[in-house]
Amino acid sequence: MTRPTPKTVPWDRDYWANGEKGILSAQRCQDCDRLWYYPKPVCPTCMSENFIYEHLSGAGEIYTFSIVRRPENPSFVDEAPYAFIDVRLDEGIRLLSRLVDEADAADLQIGDRVQAEMLPVGDGTKFLPYFRKVR
Amino acid sequence: MTRAVIAGAAETTFSRKSEKADLQFMAEAIRLAMDDTGIPKSDINGIVFCANVLPDDSSYMAEHLGLAVNWTMKADYGGASSVMSIARAVEAIEAGRADVVVCVGGGNRADFTDLHHDAVSPPIDYAHRSFILPYGYGGPNSQFGMVQRLHMETYGTTLEQLGKVSVTFRKHAALNDNALLRDPMTIDDYINSPLIADPIRKLDCVMRCAGAIAVIVTSEEYAKKLAKPPIYIGTYAEKHSAGAQDQEPDRLLTGFIDIRDQLFEKTKREDLDFMQLYDDYPMAIIKQIEDLGFCDLGQGGKWVEENDFSLEGPLPINTSGGILSIGQPRLGGGYIPVIESIRQLRGEAGPRQIKDAKIGFVSGIGLMSYQTNLVITCGMMLGKEPFND
Numbered sequence: 408m409t410r411p412t413p414k415t416v417p418w419d420r421d422y423w424a425n426g427e428k429g430i431l432s433a434q435r436c437q438d439c440d441r442l443w444y445y446p447k448p449v450c451p452t453c454m455s456e457n458f459i460y461e462h463l464s465g466a467g468e469i470y471t472f473s474i475v476r477r478p479e480n481p482s483f484v485d486e487a488p489y490a491f492i493d494v495r496l497d498e499g500i501r502l503l504s505r506l507v508d509e510a511d512a513a514d515l516q517i518g519d520r521v522q523a524e525m526l527p528v529g530d531g532t533k534f535l536p537y538f539r540k541v542r
Numbered sequence: 543m544t545r546a547v548i549a550g551a552a553e554t555t556f557s558r559k560s561e562k563a564d565l566q567f568m569a570e571a572i573r574l575a576m577d578d579t580g581i582p583k584s585d586i587n588g589i590v591f592c593a594n595v596l597p598d599d600s601s602y603m604a605e606h607l608g609l610a611v612n613w614t615m616k617a618d619y620g621g622a623s624s625v626m627s628i629a630r631a632v633e634a635i636e637a638g639r640a641d642v643v644v645c646v647g648g649g650n651r652a653d654f655t656d657l658h659h660d661a662v663s664p665p666i667d668y669a670h671r672s673f674i675l676p677y678g679y680g681g682p683n684s685q686f687g688m689v690q691r692l693h694m695e696t697y698g699t700t701l702e703q704l705g706k707v708s709v710t711f712r713k714h715a716a717l718n719d720n721a722l723l724r725d726p727m728t729i730d731d732y733i734n735s736p737l738i739a740d741p742i743r744k745l746d747c748v749m750r751c752a753g754a755i756a757v758i759v760t761s762e763e764y765a766k767k768l769a770k771p772p773i774y775i776g777t778y779a780e781k782h783s784a785g786a787q788d789q790e791p792d793r794l795l796t797g798f799i800d801i802r803d804q805l806f807e808k809t810k811r812e813d814l815d816f817m818q819l820y821d822d823y824p825m826a827i828i829k830q831i832e833d834l835g836f837c838d839l840g841q842g843g844k845w846v847e848e849n850d851f852s853l854e855g856p857l858p859i860n861t862s863g864g865i866l867s868i869g870q871p872r873l874g875g876g877y878i879p880v881i882e883s884i885r886q887l888r889g890e891a892g893p894r895q896i897k898d899a900k901i902g903f904v905s906g907i908g909l910m911s912y913q914t915n916l917v918i919t920c921g922m923m924l925g926k927e928p929f930n931d
């Protein structure tokens with residue numbers, strides 16, 4: 408089984424384009440100012456299609472996490488166990504991710520400060536944020 | 543207005559391994575439900591399939607079973623599909639679209655893809671597909687692990703409290719010949735079981751199995767001609783995507799918060815003789831106890847610790863062993879709370895019969911959200927006597 412590569416859909420093109428440049432971004436509604444993650448076809452508050460992908464700081468903290476020991480996809484088994492993290496970014500949105508360095512998982516705690524880094528996933532053509540613990 | 547009721551229900555034998563395909567299991571459950579109710583096949587004119595990975599559309603599946611029906615649909619609501627299928631059948635009957643509706647779910651294990659004419663992967667939504675799977679998804683276990691860790695950290699919920707849920711249900715399962723996990727279990731067994739998605743352990747996780755359950759819904763008028771008395775349906779409510787509009791939804795809140803006042807407006811919590819709650823994880827029980835309003839938010843663990851919810855207690859929960867000890871026959875798993883309610887209300891529960899059971903509550907929960915908790919929550923009152931409107 409190969410590692411899945413995210414597939415571009417019409418509303419997330421700019422997200423993947425930003426990722427290639429090493430930039431983590433999220434949609435902000437130009438009508439009601441709502442910010443959200445993951446990409447959605449319309450603003451989840453007012454349903455406007457008038458959004459831009461705003462660059463994010465990538466700074467945040469661990470909201471919660473679990474330690475994955477049995478990945479569903481066998482191609483990840485050699486990396487297990489690894490932390491599956493729910494991060495609250497300073498901009499006030501949350502996203503799911505993993506750690507850049509699994510050594511950070513050893514003493515990981517809810518509330519730990521983390522910083523995003525865009526890394527290639529799947530076939531290497533798409534980039535998603537991973538996080539490093541800020542020590 | 544026509545009042546819809548449950549005429550009866552049946553389950554196949556559950557097993558860990560089987561060579562049969564989903565439609566064969568569903569057909570067997572339907573045959574058994576026809577036997578339970580005495581309803582002939584020719585009277586069935588509606589069917590709901592709880593199916594999310596079967597390649598065939600619902601009308602084709604009806605055709606494969608030789609059922610010419612006036613109304614059919616697939617229920618694709620994860621673990622909530624079963625209870626929701628009954629709600630949909632009630633709506634169809636009360637609207638006059640059908641008279642006798644079979645609700646069916648189950649099958650073989652989803653990972654046995656060779657049993658289907660075409661392999662269909664489990665349904666993965668856009669968020670999972672592009673924003674979770676590429677990281678190496680640990681399945682629902684990994685998302686429940688996040689919920690459980692946050693609950694333990696925020697409210698001090700303990701492994702002993704979680705373990706009591708599993709141990710209590712296991713005791714009930716010992717009285718159920720069709721439960722796959724009947725060996726006695728201790729809280730230490732729970733705590734010492736191998737970690738799967740910390741803090742989720744092996745004995746937190748529901749076990750997939752093969753089998754199916756069918757429930758037949760019809761009009762009260764039709765049901766009165768049958769040998770066994772009908773089961774009445776009271777208040778029902780459902781919630782999808784709770785928190786979807788919020789910028790920072792709380793991963794510890796479920797949609798039950800939004801529907802609990804409606805659920806317990808006519809039938810009060812203290813009126814219940816039992817509850818059969820969807821239990822894919824002990825944490826799911828603790829969340830339901832608190833979000834359904836049996837205690838304050840965050841106090842579900844404490845409630846479990848302080849209350850006896852076994853067959854001996856004032857409000858028994860999951861009297862047949864729950865899905866945790868019986869096994870999860872695909873989307874038919876959600877009928878386990880329903881069929882046990884029917885047995886209890888009919889007085890057919892044998893060694894685990896609750897004395898004079900008149901009213902019970904069943905719940906359904908389904909799908910894990912990217913940002914919140916459960917995507918779907920629903921609940922339904924079932925009773926021996928008609929509910930007042």
